[in-house]
Amino acid sequence: MxxxxxxxxxxxxxxxxxxxxxxxxxxxxxxxxxxxxxxxxxxxxxxxxxxxxxxxxxxxxxxxxxxxxxxxxxxxxxxxxxxxxxxxxxxxxxxxxxxxxxxxxxxxxxxxxxxxxxxxxxxxxxxxxxxxxxxxxxxxxxxxxxxxxxxxxxxxxxxxxxxxxxxxxxxxxxxxxxxxxxxxxxxxxxxxxxxxxxxxxxxxxxxxxxxxxxxxxxxxxxxxxxxxxxxxxxxxxxxxxxxxxxxxxVRALPDGDALVALRQQHDGRLFTISFTDEGASEARVFGALARAGVDFHLVHGGVDDIQGRVYGLLTIAVRGDDAAIRDAVASIGSGVTITEVTA
Amino acid sequence: MNDLVERLQELLPTLFEQTGITLWLVAVSLLFGGIGGLLVGTALYVTRRGGVLAQPVAFWVLNALVNTIRPIPFIIFIVALQPVARAVLGTGLGTNVIIFSISIAATFGIARIVEQNLISVDPGVVEAARAMGASPWRIIRTVILPEAFGPLILGYTFATVALIDMSSVASIIGGEGLGAYALDYGYRRFDPVVTWSALAIIIVVTQLVQGLGNWLARRILRH
Known part of the structure; x- marks a missing residue:
């Protein structure tokens, strides 16, 4: 009851x-x-x-x-x-x-x-x-x-x-x-x-x-x-x-003016990665990208503590060939959602 | 100058006696009117909309009663109340009738002062007491009145000064006191020394009352 x-x-x-x-x-x-x-x-x-x-x-x-x-x-x-x-x-x-x-x-x-x-x-x-x-x-x-x-x-x-x-x-x-x-x-x-x-x-x-x-x-x-x-x-x-x-x-996905500014400062494609403590850590995400030979850097976001559990929302700018990027994303696995910022 | 001193010495016993009567009048009326005002004022506060004992009909009746009686000029109120005084006290004249009249008029005047002071109590503390499961009577006794105690002291001080004022018209129904003495022996007999000495005493008494009230309120409010 x-x-x-x-x-x-x-x-x-x-x-x-x-x-x-x-x-x-x-x-x-x-x-x-x-x-x-x-x-x-x-x-x-x-x-x-x-x-x-x-x-x-x-x-x-x-x-x-x-x-x-x-x-x-x-x-x-x-x-x-x-x-x-x-x-x-x-x-x-x-x-x-x-x-x-x-x-x-x-x-x-x-x-x-x-x-x-x-x-x-x-x-x-x-x-x-x-x-x-x-x-x-x-x-x-x-x-x-x-x-x-x-x-x-x-x-x-x-x-x-x-x-x-x-x-x-x-x-x-x-x-x-x-x-x-x-x-x-x-x-x-x-x-x-x-x-x-x-x-x-x-x-x-x-x-x-x-x-x-x-x-x-x-x-x-x-x-x-x-x-x-x-x-x-x-x-x-x-x-x-x-x-x-x-x-x-949580420092959220960039939008509006913040996004325009990011696009101006960084060439390459923008992706956001959201990960929870059930899946991969940020180290694994970055490792997978590096192994795939993709050049990337972190441009926005952060990792937060919610009720003692980890939640991260990161935006990265990625340069490299489309196939390599796709493979790298696929190899990261579960617990991570990676989506391209298309707006 | 020597004449004046001699005159004052001559007046002194009477002034003393009349001051005593005034203080007695005011003290007894303050007791009755103060208790009456506290009851009626608290009733107004608790029965109003959103009050701990909200009773719209009771509030309306009390409110109308206070509004009816309060604006009546006191000198007319005494005269109008004379038949009631006769029925209750067996006489329409004298000091007791003045006490009776002031007590009733003060009940309604003080009721408004009490109501206003209680309204200034933070509704949050009343809500906190309700949330703790306190009954309306307990809240009135242990929250509302104690929380408003400082302002109430100032309100009663104000009322006391008003009562001294009211007591001064005692002479029209054969009452005594400093006011009556000033009117009957000073004004009517063209004796300014009497008028002015009675006035001086009234001023001193008022100052003392106000000073005492301020001091008490400051202690209670911890300023």
Whole structure:
């Protein structure tokens, strides 16, 4: 049984003004999140991803469809029953949303007060959580005395306080600089690995997906247009939206002005080689070309690390006789896609 | 000059007594009106659209009530409320009637101040508390009011100064206090020394109230 099962879910908002159009934020989405997944949902702003994540813990009611969390249909719950489900789902936010009126310690203790843990046990649990996120020395500080990255780590400690099996991260790194983003992503990966928490990550940054998500769903205009294992979506994106996101991380095929410039700088034919860790390495590709007596050089591209796996996309300029080039390409073998840039 | 000093010495016990009455009037009205305003203002905030206890009908009724009562000039409000005061307190005259009237008027005035301060609370922290499974009552008690505490102190300081102002018309229904003293003994008897000394005390009291409010708010907001 999936940990979170979203079936045909639609969320629409009534028109703001009389006669206005109904806004459909989430449009017939179905997704399964397995226990232990770090499930990424990526999309541009307005794609409906933040709304989708708020349907999972019932912060907003669905218009249609059902969402099962641990086999319980959250869309049918309200009041105390719904609040009980929420206590088992942690959530972190783009703007951290810490209580300014409380110290760090009291912020982390908040969900423990909600679940009714006695005061003496609360203190020990808060200390343990602050140690886990590496902020035990900040227990008595107030939120504004901490950096953004530290505040988000407090947010994570708070979200984990009541030992939830699921953590929802809504643009959790979008307000952070690249260095602190890494720090927070590392912590989230640890939460998943060491505590076995299922994580749903909402983001517009493909980099975040590449770093921690095991699976990804690409959203556009309220729909999931593509989903699958992160590595597969990166290496074989099916939709334009997914390709655009992939391009933000992987140095992609040259096109437009970049291609014109490459043609001017290099004579010979241009080929792109894409290889995954299932097939040949770049050394084998270059070796095969050299053995065939083909003169080539690398003009564009790079090799990336997606979920700890290698993915390369290289463009080379090749000079030599057509038959030799064809033989060289044929000898490289599986796991590599080599195509001529004809545009 | 010696005459003035002598005159002030003569007035001093009365001024002292009237200051005490004013402080008593304001303090008791602030207690009742403050609690009333907190309740009505919080109710306005939580019942509004998107609030933690959204109740459009309740909001509409409260909102209309506040809008109706708040703009009534206080001097007319006291007179209009006299029959109610008579029914509740058994009299339409005196200091208690002034306390009664200020408390009611202040409830609606303070309600708006409270509502406005609560609106300034970051909706994100309310959402975070909801996501943690907190109930609406718990959120009001442990998130919304504590988060708005600093601005609320400033709002109540503002309201206290307004209450000192309101208390000064006590004389029209036979109430006492610095305002009544200035009007009855200063203005009507052409005694500017009384008027000006009452005024001076009112200014000092106002400064002290505002200073205390600012100091408290600064401590709470950790500025």
């Amino acid at each position: 999936p940990h979170i099962s979203i079936t045909d879910v639609t969320k629409s908002y009534p028109p703001r003004r009389r006669g206005g159009a109904t806004v459909v934020a989430v449009d017939g989405v179905s997704l399964d999140v397995e226990r232990g997944d770090v499930f990424g949902v990526i999309g541009y702003s307005g794609a409906g991803k933040s709304t989708l994540v708020r349907l999972i813990n019932g912060l907003e009611p669905v218009t249609q469809g059902s969402i099962q969390v641990d086999g319980v249909d959250v869309t049918s719950l309200s009041g105390a029953r719904l609040r009980e489900v929420r206590q088992g789902i942690g959530m972190i936010f783009q703007r951290f949303n810490l209580l300014r009126s409380r110290t760090i310690r009291a912020n982390v203790a908040y969900p423990l007060e909600v679940v009714g843990m006695p005061r003496d046990q609360r203190r020990a649990r808060v200390d343990e959580l602050l140690r886990f996120v590496g902020l035990e020395d900040k227990a008595d500080a107030y939120p504004e005395q901490l950096s953004g990255g530290q505040q988000q780590r407090v947010g994570i400690a708070r979200a984990l306080a009541a030992e939830p099996a699921i953590l929802l991260a809504d643009e959790a790194t979008s307000a952070l600089d690249p260095e602190t983003t890494d720090e927070v992503l590392d912590l989230l990966a640890r939460v998943n690995r060491e505590l076995g928490v299922t994580i749903v990550v909402i983001t517009h940054e493909m980099d975040v997906i590449a770093r921690i998500a095991t699976k990804v769903a690409v959203m556009e205009q309220g729909r999931v247009v593509e989903s699958g294992a992160t590595y597969d979506v990166f290496t074989r994106p099916q939709t334009d939206t997914a390709r655009r996101f992939v391009r933000t991380v």
